[in-house]
Amino acid sequence: MIDALGQPQCVLIIGGGSDIASALVDRWVDMRCQRVILAGRSFSVMEQVQSQLQSHSAAKVEIVYLDMADHESLAPLTSEVFEKYPDIDMAVLAAGQLGDQAQDERDPKRVEEMFDVNATGPAIFLTACASEFRKKGTGTIVVLSSVAGERVRRSNYVYGASKAATDSFSLALSEALKGTGVNVLVVRPGFVSTKMTQHLTKAPLATTKERVANDIIEALAKKKSLIWSPKEMRWVMLVYKHIPRAIARRIPF
Amino acid sequence: MPKLENTQLFGGWGRSPLSASSPIRSNEDTEAKLDAIAEFVASVPNGVKLLARGMGRSYGDAASCAGGYLSAREDFLDVFEFDPVKEELRASSGFSLDEIMRRLIPKGYFVHVTPGTRYVTLGGAIAADIHGKNHHKDGSFINHVKSLELITPMSRLEITKADPLFWATAGGMGMTGIITEATIRLKKIQTAYIKVTTQRASNVSETIETMQNLDDSYTYSVAWMDSLASGDSLGRSVITWGEHASEDELEAKHANNPLAYDPNVRLKAPDLAPSWLLNRTSIRAFNEAWYRKAPKSKVSIESIPNYFHPLDSVSDWNRLYGRTGFLQYQFQVPFGQEDTLISIIHKFSKNRTPSFLSVLKRFGPGSSGHLSFPQPGWTLALDIPIRTAGLSELLDGIDFQVAEAGGRVYFAKDSRLIPELVPKMYPRLDEWRSVIEQNDPDGIFISDLGKRLSLRNSVKIKANLVETLGAEIGKGPNL
Numbered sequence: 001m002i003d004a005l006g007q008p009q010c011v012l013i014i015g016g017g018s019d020i021a022s023a024l025v026d027r028w029v030d031m032r033c034q035r036v037i038l039a040g041r042s043f044s045v046m047e048q049v050q051s052q053l054q055s056h057s058a059a060k061v062e063i064v065y066l067d068m069a070d071h072e073s074l075a076p077l078t079s080e081v082f083e084k085y086p087d088i089d090m091a092v093l094a095a096g097q098l099g100d101q102a103q104d105e106r107d108p109k110r111v112e113e114m115f116d117v118n119a120t121g122p123a124i125f126l127t128a129c130a131s132e133f134r135k136k137g138t139g140t141i142v143v144l145s146s147v148a149g150e151r152v153r154r155s156n157y158v159y160g161a162s163k164a165a166t167d168s169f170s171l172a173l174s175e176a177l178k179g180t181g182v183n184v185l186v187v188r189p190g191f192v193s194t195k196m197t198q199h200l201t202k203a204p205l206a207t208t209k210e211r212v213a214n215d216i217i218e219a220l221a222k223k224k225s226l227i228w229s230p231k232e233m234r235w236v237m238l239v240y241k242h243i244p245r246a247i248a249r250r251i252p253f
Numbered sequence: 254m255p256k257l258e259n260t261q262l263f264g265g266w267g268r269s270p271l272s273a274s275s276p277i278r279s280n281e282d283t284e285a286k287l288d289a290i291a292e293f294v295a296s297v298p299n300g301v302k303l304l305a306r307g308m309g310r311s312y313g314d315a316a317s318c319a320g321g322y323l324s325a326r327e328d329f330l331d332v333f334e335f336d337p338v339k340e341e342l343r344a345s346s347g348f349s350l351d352e353i354m355r356r357l358i359p360k361g362y363f364v365h366v367t368p369g370t371r372y373v374t375l376g377g378a379i380a381a382d383i384h385g386k387n388h389h390k391d392g393s394f395i396n397h398v399k400s401l402e403l404i405t406p407m408s409r410l411e412i413t414k415a416d417p418l419f420w421a422t423a424g425g426m427g428m429t430g431i432i433t434e435a436t437i438r439l440k441k442i443q444t445a446y447i448k449v450t451t452q453r454a455s456n457v458s459e460t461i462e463t464m465q466n467l468d469d470s471y472t473y474s475v476a477w478m479d480s481l482a483s484g485d486s487l488g489r490s491v492i493t494w495g496e497h498a499s500e501d502e503l504e505a506k507h508a509n510n511p512l513a514y515d516p517n518v519r520l521k522a523p524d525l526a527p528s529w530l531l532n533r534t535s536i537r538a539f540n541e542a543w544y545r546k547a548p549k550s551k552v553s554i555e556s557i558p559n560y561f562h563p564l565d566s567v568s569d570w571n572r573l574y575g576r577t578g579f580l581q582y583q584f585q586v587p588f589g590q591e592d593t594l595i596s597i598i599h600k601f602s603k604n605r606t607p608s609f610l611s612v613l614k615r616f617g618p619g620s621s622g623h624l625s626f627p628q629p630g631w632t633l634a635l636d637i638p639i640r641t642a643g644l645s646e647l648l649d650g651i652d653f654q655v656a657e658a659g660g661r662v663y664f665a666k667d668s669r670l671i672p673e674l675v676p677k678m679y680p681r682l683d684e685w686r687s688v689i690e691q692n693d694p695d696g697i698f699i700s701d702l703g704k705r706l707s708l709r710n711s712v713k714i715k716a717n718l719v720e721t722l723g724a725e726i727g728k729g730p731n732l
Contacts, residue, residue: 001705004269004313004580004668005645009705031645032671034712137260137273137320138701179262181273181319222528222577222640223269 006220008090015095017045019194029057039066068121078128118162268578272319307374313668314701346376365397381665382424386473395423405430423622444511457488528575583634586660623685672707
């Protein structure tokens with residue numbers, strides 16, 4: 001059960017290898033979390049996260065296979081996980097891939113894959129997960145979105161547009177779930193230095209996974225449904241969203 | 254048969270956490286109703302949880318049952334039999350102490366134990382085994398309960414102090430079944446007024462010493478402490494002691510009608526208060542003004558609501574904390590652990606934890622309830638806004654300190670304790686579990702609190718947790 005300060009006791013992580021999710025779980029297992037279920041498609045990465053967690057916590061860490069691109073199996077597998085671990089009170093959707101804009105924009109197959117993993121898969125999972133939590137009358141879903149989805153830019157529009165879909169979907173889902181005991185928190189991190197972004201040059205207001213994790217923990221205590229991390233990013237994006245396109249296209253990132 | 258209504262959100266008085274469940278409402282009249290509810294309870298689908306809810310005045314998740322069913326107090330308002338010869342009341346569990354007082358104070362009778370609010374049901378008072386300002390003299394609520402009736406998953410039972418289930422129910426937070434009726438002993442009073450002795454204590458040592466010296470001379474005793482005061486003023490308090498006033502102690506204007514009782518609500522808190530309204534600055538200013546206003550020492554005559562239930566005059570005052578809500582932290586440490594008490598008060602002060610007047614009280618002997626909260630020692634309660642930075646870590650450290658000192662945290666207030674510390678705080682947990690296991694083998698009656706704290710199943714202590722918390726208070730792990 002989630003406590004008054006928004007802390008979970010049993011967490012399901014979709015995209016169990018994600019750096020931000022691991023930083024978050026790192027904090028949670030040192031607090032109330034008794035069990036972590038890592039779900040994803042790369043066992044080797046999830047096993048690393050598992051041994052890292054077990055090095056400092058006695059929390060149980062399980063690994064299950066779940067592929068955001070395998071849309072047929074997503075909903076039944078989600079139900080199976082909830083049935084096997086009936087104590088799940090928090091789900092973190094951290095699956096996603098950044099892609100490579102230069103190649104993606106010329107290859108319809110790669111665009112399809114980006115949307116499969118970043119948009120369609122998450123929408124299916126969120127629907128299945130929301131319905132499981134509704135039955136339980138309680139639960140929180142944390143969706144790792146991105147400022148890239150807030151105003152989609154020329155420089156990464158395949159990724160940005162796929163994230164925009166999930167961001168909008170999650171915000172509306174959050175509204176739809178009011179009164180059901182299920183809460184959705186949409187997190188829009190700015191540039192986070194992680195393994196997903198190590199090959200890129202840092203953008204302004206770059207942050208770390210630990211700081212994003214901390215912002216999420218604070219937001220859950222305050223029952224927020226949308227945050228930016230770092231907080232200042234909210235105001236940057238507010239301005240950026242309203243810059244005319246002719247000018248925006250000259251901004252170099 | 255009772256019907257299920259649409260799912261709704263429920264929480265405690267602190268408005269955090271919230272969960273959704275379906276209320277059960279009966280459409281039958283009195284005679285057959287309780288049997289029908291018992292039948293309904295016996296036939297709930299496999300895996301569905303069920304719990305009785307009273308007025309929702311516990312602070313956290315004690316009266317929530319996520320995804321399950323909640324009985325409504327309105328279905329338990331049929332019996333109200335006052336026996337002036339035996340000085341007893343037999344009443345349905347849904348009656349609030351407010352309703353009981355409205356009916357009985359004008360007749361010259363009072364309940365033996367009242368908490369800081371009248372808005373608790375008889376059932377809730379037993380389930381939480383509540384205490385009042387006279388605990389050091391008269392013990393907790395269950396001391397004055399003669400018998401009670403219960404709907405368990407198996408049957409309808411009337412139980413008395415001879416039954417282990419009676420003691421599992423007192424403080425059992427509703428997890429033995431639905432309390433439907435109880436017979437309680439009443440206290441004869443001459444007037445509806447309290448003779449109050451007030452004294453200011455300028456710091457924590459003075460507060461502790463004054464209460465140790467003077468509590469025994471009074472029936473009621475409590476200290477309101479300014480938890481934000483620091484330095485030489487750390488723990489400064491206003492202590493009040495009370496006695497039921499006799500007729501000749503009343504002023505002329507009350508003397509004609511000594512049992513007149515007017516508990517009406519004066520104010521209503523707005524629903525739109527922003528979460529930041531109650532912050533460190535506004536709370537500090539209030540506490541300061543309140544301490545300055547208190548007389549160094551005086552004796553006065555106060556009405557029952559003024560003395561016992563000052564906050565009840567503002568309805569829905571919990572809304573003042575806004576959407577994010579608040580929590581109440583109430584713990585107890587045994588006598589002899591005054592240093593622990595002072596160290597905890599110091600922690601709250603050092604962290605500048607925003608809290609309105611905290612309540613300090615000395616408990617007398619505890620009851621035989623397996624999970625009943627009061628036991629001899631000091632108890633301190635603080636209301637704290639949820640949005641306070643670092644609150645979780647602060648309270649986790651204090652929980653550990655309390656457990657180490659042989660103390661405990663009160664379930665009726667709790668919304669964030671960890672299950673690992675419960676067996677240490679409540680050493681009779683296993684005894685309670687074995688009674689519960691026989692009474693409800695399928696685990697139908699379990700609240701969100703019960704699930705969160707693993708009250709029905711044991712949890713292994715996480716070594717890293719003990720180390721972190723232990724290191725914080727400078728002690729090795731010793732659980």
